[in-house]
Amino acid sequence: MALLVLACVILLSLVLIVLGLPGLWIMVASAVTYNMVVPGDPIGWVTLVIVAILALIAELLEFSLTGKYARKYGGSRRAGWGAILGGIVGAMVGIPVPIVGSVIGAFVGSFLGALIAELTGGSSAGDATRVAKGALIGRVVSTALKIGIGFTIGVWIFIAAMR
Numbered sequence: 001m002a003l004l005v006l007a008c009v010i011l012l013s014l015v016l017i018v019l020g021l022p023g024l025w026i027m028v029a030s031a032v033t034y035n036m037v038v039p040g041d042p043i044g045w046v047t048l049v050i051v052a053i054l055a056l057i058a059e060l061l062e063f064s065l066t067g068k069y070a071r072k073y074g075g076s077r078r079a080g081w082g083a084i085l086g087g088i089v090g091a092m093v094g095i096p097v098p099i100v101g102s103v104i105g106a107f108v109g110s111f112l113g114a115l116i117a118e119l120t121g122g123s124s125a126g127d128a129t130r131v132a133k134g135a136l137i138g139r140v141v142s143t144a145l146k147i148g149i150g151f152t153i154g155v156w157i158f159i160a161a162m163r
Helices: 002-018 023-037 045-072 077-093 101-120 125-162
Strands: none
Touching: 002 023, 002 125, 023 045, 023 125, 045 077, 045 125, 077 101, 077 125, 101 125
């Protein structure tokens, strides 16, 4: 029964990751809880530490890649920070679209953050738009990586719990 609940939580967490919510941390917390509730240390603390580190890496990648792509497309350091902060604000504010509003908000926020940072830094509209597109691409890439890492964490936890 506990394994079935864990599997359901992992699947729900994957959906939360796609929606821009803290699904990775729910997975880690559910694995820790499973390990404490089920007798015999079924998952193992080494696995728990490794999946927590992977979750942290995924979070860091989500924010840093947005800024790196903005700079890759010719943006300044300022544009990189604008993209990162814009993505965070956009995710929190969201867009009034049911279910996926926070994801769209993060994408739009990254784009606008880089665009505004470049424009206020003296770049032309064309250059600023190119940099903002790079920030948007970075945000999409980082979200895809986070989903992939989340899937890996989920499979790893489930397989470890089955032993």
